[in-house]
Amino acid sequence: MSGQQAGLPVNSVGIGLRSVHIERILKEQPEVPWFEILMDNHTAQGGLIPRQLAAVREHYPLSLHCVGMSLGGMNPLDVAYLETVKRMMHEYSPVQVSDHLCFTHHGIHHFNDLLPIPFTSESLNHVSGRIDKVQDYLGRRILVENVSTYLQFQSSEMNEAEFMFELVNRTGCGILLDINNAYVNEYNHGFSAKAFIDTIPVEHVGEVHLAGFEDKTEYLIDAHNNRVSHPVWKLFEYYLQFGHGAPVLIEWDNDIPGLDVLLDEAARAEDIIFHYSESAARYA
């Protein structure tokens, strides 16, 4: 299923909805095709948050991005968490629901981070089973995002892209392609981000994330606290050459700047998309 079928315009560039911008968004209603909400920050059932979200939803489509499903984890799926996702689906009718290929808690420990798993056939069976259960519970397809990592496991029998390819085949889930994460992994581990994009089934990419990283010189941290970097823009152009458009998101979670900066980044992404669709039309 493409992004268009899922309800968001292909190649439209949305931005992450952050509480510091909501008042201005509601007042000025800027031309943004859609917003993504980070579910875990907006679960309050009283007060300002639900009312503001409902007001934003009146004017814009929403995409619901989660960090707590722990699709790679060993704890039983958190039914209360999934129930909250379901409630928010009911309240805000998001056009996409997504989470990450990782685990976020184990036993009694919560990490508030996206932790990698080994890419083995055992993991594939395990994660596929959990995605099936989540999709059955929610009654819809979800998108699964590739994550930035700082280690690899020796036991991995395949790379992340091959793993995701199989996940899509087995579960019918879509992919949330985070191009910044692919680049951070290329820098940190030395394997090709282009090869990652070549391997995943791009026709099943339902959403694309663009974000900024923090440069620690020796390595990169997926900090979402900067403008999209030049190599990530170049990689985005590489992805666009495949011609399978998807909705694109400018993601910025830390040291959040003014709304204008996010709109500026979105405009840049739109320019690049426009350039590639023009070129594609010219050579078609």
Added chain:
Amino acid sequence: MPTDLEQHISEFTLALTGNPRDGEYEILPKITGSSRISPQLALEIYRNNTRGTRTNALEVIYPACKSILGSDTFHSIAREFVVADSIGMSDLNLYGETFNHHLGVILDTGRLPEEYAYLQDLASLEFKYHAAYYADSDPVFDFDLFEQKVKSGQQVYLRVSSSLELLASQYPVFEIWLQNRPVLETKRYKSQIGHNVQAITARQYLLVFRQNDTPAVVSISDQEYRLLEAFVNNQSLQTIVDRIDCDIDVLLPGLITNKWIVAINDNE
């Protein structure tokens, strides 16, 4: 017998939360390093990510404590709290409720001077203020049901607002809070800002709740405090009338009008 995946995840978890004396973790030989990131550095990055996220959450929740202690001292104390907490919680909006106890331990062990003794109560006030924003909605008080229950002589249990929290302090924490929170939050208390903070002789009673979507702090009387505390502890109206020395007929309507009491609980 744990599966291979379970083994990896358990050992990875232990490496992020445990503290073995020799610094060796079972997960280490199972990690492939790169030319940029060794396995040890990788674990350190993940530890820092988790701790950094939680420390940031504390900075958001406790701005007045941070302002008083200074960024470096606050950061160091917050980091200590975070490192000692291997469990964490999924919803960081409500992370660090026991940070006030951590400050208490630091004060008790003399690592902060006595003049900061009020910090424990200030931190408690800051958490309550922050949490009020995320509280559930309240129902509208049902006066007819209340009247009916009272008239028929039934036990009446009253429920306070989901956002309501109480605090009693021997320090002038409200004034300290006002002077150290961001101006935008405190502008509605304008008439009270800028006064010098004076030591107080009687305890200060504060109530935190959400008013028109915004958390608010209100100074209340000791009678109101004791009454609300009794309702929080789920005492019946009749028990409260018998045991608490206050003019409930005068006070109760105000508590309901202010939406501090929001419903009648069915405890029968």
